[in-house]
Amino acid sequence: MATIADVAKRAGLSRATVSRVLNNHPNVTEDKKRLVREAMESLKYVPNTTAQRLRNQRTDTIAILVPVLTNPFFAYLLEAMDMVATKNHLQLLICQTRYSKQKEMDFLELLRTKQVDGLILTSYENEWKKIEPYSAFGPMVLCNEYERNTKVPIIRMDQFEASYIGTRHLIEQGHIRIACTCGDKSNLAKDRQAGYRKALVEAGISVQEDWIFSNVFDIEDGKRVLRTIMNLKEAPTAVFTGSDQVAAGMIMAAKALGKNVPDDIAIIGFDDQPIARVVEPALTTIRQPIEELGKTAMEVMIDFIAFKKEVNHQEILLPYDLVIRDSTMSKLKSISI
Amino acid sequence: MATIADVAKRAGLSRATVSRVLNNHPNVTEDKKRLVREAMESLKYVPNTTAQRLRNQRTDTIAILVPVLTNPFFAYLLEAMDMVATKNHLQLLICQTRYSKQKEMDFLELLRTKQVDGLILTSYENEWKKIEPYSAFGPMVLCNEYERNTKVPIIRMDQFEASYIGTRHLIEQGHIRIACTCGDKSNLAKDRQAGYRKALVEAGISVQEDWIFSNVFDIEDGKRVLRTIMNLKEAPTAVFTGSDQVAAGMIMAAKALGKNVPDDIAIIGFDDQPIARVVEPALTTIRQPIEELGKTAMEVMIDFIAFKKEVNHQEILLPYDLVIRDSTMSKLKSISI
Numbered sequence: 282m283a284t285i286a287d288v289a290k291r292a293g294l295s296r297a298t299v300s301r302v303l304n305n306h307p308n309v310t311e312d313k314k315r316l317v318r319e320a321m322e323s324l325k326y327v328p329n330t331t332a333q334r335l336r337n338q339r340t341d342t343i344a345i346l347v348p349v350l351t352n353p354f355f356a357y358l359l360e361a362m363d364m365v366a367t368k369n370h371l372q373l374l375i376c377q378t379r380y381s382k383q384k385e386m387d388f389l390e391l392l393r394t395k396q397v398d399g400l401i402l403t404s405y406e407n408e409w410k411k412i413e414p415y416s417a418f419g420p421m422v423l424c425n426e427y428e429r430n431t432k433v434p435i436i437r438m439d440q441f442e443a444s445y446i447g448t449r450h451l452i453e454q455g456h457i458r459i460a461c462t463c464g465d466k467s468n469l470a471k472d473r474q475a476g477y478r479k480a481l482v483e484a485g486i487s488v489q490e491d492w493i494f495s496n497v498f499d500i501e502d503g504k505r506v507l508r509t510i511m512n513l514k515e516a517p518t519a520v521f522t523g524s525d526q527v528a529a530g531m532i533m534a535a536k537a538l539g540k541n542v543p544d545d546i547a548i549i550g551f552d553d554q555p556i557a558r559v560v561e562p563a564l565t566t567i568r569q570p571i572e573e574l575g576k577t578a579m580e581v582m583i584d585f586i587a588f589k590k591e592v593n594h595q596e597i598l599l600p601y602d603l604v605i606r607d608s609t610m611s612k613l614k615s616i617s618i
Numbered sequence: 619m620a621t622i623a624d625v626a627k628r629a630g631l632s633r634a635t636v637s638r639v640l641n642n643h644p645n646v647t648e649d650k651k652r653l654v655r656e657a658m659e660s661l662k663y664v665p666n667t668t669a670q671r672l673r674n675q676r677t678d679t680i681a682i683l684v685p686v687l688t689n690p691f692f693a694y695l696l697e698a699m700d701m702v703a704t705k706n707h708l709q710l711l712i713c714q715t716r717y718s719k720q721k722e723m724d725f726l727e728l729l730r731t732k733q734v735d736g737l738i739l740t741s742y743e744n745e746w747k748k749i750e751p752y753s754a755f756g757p758m759v760l761c762n763e764y765e766r767n768t769k770v771p772i773i774r775m776d777q778f779e780a781s782y783i784g785t786r787h788l789i790e791q792g793h794i795r796i797a798c799t800c801g802d803k804s805n806l807a808k809d810r811q812a813g814y815r816k817a818l819v820e821a822g823i824s825v826q827e828d829w830i831f832s833n834v835f836d837i838e839d840g841k842r843v844l845r846t847i848m849n850l851k852e853a854p855t856a857v858f859t860g861s862d863q864v865a866a867g868m869i870m871a872a873k874a875l876g877k878n879v880p881d882d883i884a885i886i887g888f889d890d891q892p893i894a895r896v897v898e899p900a901l902t903t904i905r906q907p908i909e910e911l912g913k914t915a916m917e918v919m920i921d922f923i924a925f926k927k928e929v930n931h932q933e934i935l936l937p938y939d940l941v942i943r944d945s946t947m948s949k950l951k952s953i954s955i
Binding site for chain 1 (some may be wrong): 686687688690693694696697700704709710711712713714716721837866870873892893895896897898
C-alpha cells in the first residue's frame with residue numbers, strides 16, 4: 282500500500298506539503314494541490330483518516346442524543362442541526378437512546394473516549410449529576426431539555442410560560458374542567474405541568490390530580506387516555522396535551538366514540554408538527570421554534586470547537602407562539618355569542 | 619494518565635488479559651473482568667478507543683445513508699435498523715444526503731477511509747457506476763432502493779407489483795381517469811410508474827403523459843399537485859401517489875377547495891405511515907414492510923461483518939399489503955350498488 286512518503290516522492294513535493302494538502306491547510310497553492318491529487322490517484326493512495334484524526338485529536342463528528350427518531354419533533358430538530366453542521370464540514374453521529382439510561386451512559390462515553398468532538402443532549406434519562414461530569418471531556422450542549430444547576434450551555438424555550446398560555450386559552454373558551462397529559466419526569470415535563478397548574482389556580486379552578494396523566498408520548502397513548510377521560514364521571518371538557526402526536530391520537534379516539542371536537546372535548550397540542558394541520562379538526566397548538574433551537578444549539582457547539590472557547594454557562598431562550606385552530610374553537614359557541 | 623500496564627499491575631494480571639477484557643474477548647472469567655474493572659476505576663483509566671479500534675481495524679459503526687430524516691418512512695426504517703444494531707453492540711452513523719450527489723460521495727468516503735465497518739444505502743443520488751466501486755472497501759447493502767446489475771445485496775419490496783395492485787384497485791372502483799405522482803428518477807420510482815402504466819394498459823385505458831407528476835415528495839408538493847389536477851379540463855377522478863405524505867397533502871388541498879374525497883377525487887397513498895390513519899378520510903395505501911426491511915438489512919450487514927462472509931449478491935423481496943380505507947371507497951357508490 283502506498284504511503285504518504287510515496288505520494289510526496291511521486292508529486293515531487295515534501296511530505297509536509299502533502300500533509301498540508303491532506304489536512305486542507307489554507308496556505309497551499311492550487312498547483313501543489315493538483316500535483317498531490319494526481320500522485321494520490323496514480324498510486325491509489327488512501328489517507329488513513331482515522332489515524333489522521335487521532336493525531337489531530339479531532340473527529341469532525343458531533344454526537345446528538347435523541348430519545349426517539351420516530352417523533353417528528355426530533356427529526357426536524359436534527360434536520361436543523363444537520364444544516365448548520367454540514368456547512369461547517371462536521372458530521373452528526375445520531376444516537377437514539379430509546380429512553381434507556383444504559384444507552385445514554387454508553388453514548389456519553391463517546392465524549393470521554395474522544396470519538397466525537399462534542400455532544401448535544403436533546404433530552405436525558407439519568408440524573409444530571411451522573412451526566413455533568415462528562416462535560417469535563419469535551420463540549421456539551423443541552424438543547425430543548427434543560428437543567429437548573431449546570432455550567433453546560435442551554436438552548437430552549439420557556440415551557441412553563443407556553444403551557445400557562447395554552448391552558449389559559451382553554452379557560453378563555455369557557456372550560457373549567459381541564460385535563461392534562463405530559464411526558465416523563467424531566468424538567469421540561471415538570472415545567473409544562475406547572476404552567477398548566479398556574480393557569481388553573483389563577484382562574485380559581487382547583488387542580489384535580491387524577492386528571493393529570495404522565496408518560497403519555499405518542500398517538501396510541503393519546504387514544505388510550507382519551508378513552509379513559511371520556512369514561513370519567515363528570516368528564517373533563519378540555520385537554521392540555523404536551524404533544525401534537527398525543528393530541529392527534531385523542532382526536533382520532535374521540536371521533537371513533539362519536540364525540541365532537543371541540544364541542545364535546547377541546548384539545549390543544551404542542552410543537553406545531555405537520556400532523557397538527559393534517560388532523561381534522563386542525564390542532565390549536567404551541568408552536569415550538571424547532572428550526573431555531575437546532576440551528577442555535579449547533580452554532581453554540583461550533584463556537585466551542587472552533588474557537589476553543591471555555592464552556593461557559595449561557596442560557597438562550599427562544600420564543601414560542603400560540604397557534605389557534607379548530608380543535609379548541611367551538612363553532613356552536615361563536616354562533617351563540 | 620494511567621496506561622494499560624498500570625491497570626495490569628494494579629489488577630495483578632498480565633497486559634494480555636487486560637487487553638482481552640477491554641476487547642470483550644469471550645474467554646475471560648468473570649473474576650478477571652471484575653479485577654480489571656476495579657483497577658480501571660481506581661486508576662481512572664480511560665481506554666483510548668479510537669486507537670484500540672484502529673489496531674483492530676474496526677469501528678463498530680455502520681453508516682446509514684438516508685435522503686431525509688423528516689420523512690417518517692426513513693425514521694421508522696432507521697428505528698428498525700437501530701434495534702438490531704444495538705443488540706449487536708453496533709452504533710449507527712446516520713447520514714442525511716438531502717438528495718445531494720456531493721454529500722453522498724462524501725459519505726461513501728467513510729467506507730473507503732475505514733471510518734465505518736459497513737454502509738447501508740436506503741436510496742442513492744449518483745449513477746450506480748460511481749457508487750459500486752466503494753463496495754470494494756467494505757460491506758455495502760442496499761435497502762429499499764435497488765439496482766439491477768450489482769453484486770451488492772438488496773433488501774426491498776416489489777414496488778412494480780405493489781403499484782400495479784394499487785392502481786388496479788382504483789380501476790376496480792370504476793375510475794378511468796387516473797393521475798400518478800412519483801418521486802425522482804430512481805429505479806424505485808420508475809418501477810412504481812411502470813406498475814401504474816401496466817394496470818392502465820391492461821384495463822384498456824390509455825396513459826396520459828401529462829397526468830404523471832415527478833419530483834413530488836411531501837405534504838406541500840401534494841397540495842400543489844392536487845390544485846393543478848383540479849384545474850385540468852376533464853380532471854382525473856383518482857390519483858395513485860407514491861407517498862402517504864403526498865396523499866395527505868392532497869386530501870388537505872381537496873378539502874380546502876370544497877372537494878369530497880373520494881367522491882370528487884379518490885386518493886391512494888404509499889407506506890402506511892401513522893399519518894395514513896390520522897388524515898380524514900383515512901388513506902387507502904400500500905403497506906410497506908418497513909420494520910422487516912430495516913431489520914433484515916441490518917442482519918445481512920452483521921452477517922458480513924461477523925462471519926467475514928464474501929459479499930455475494932442476494933436479493934430479498936419482502937411482502938406488501940393493500941390496505942383499503944375510506945380515501946378510495948365511495949359511500950355514495952356503495953349505497954347505489
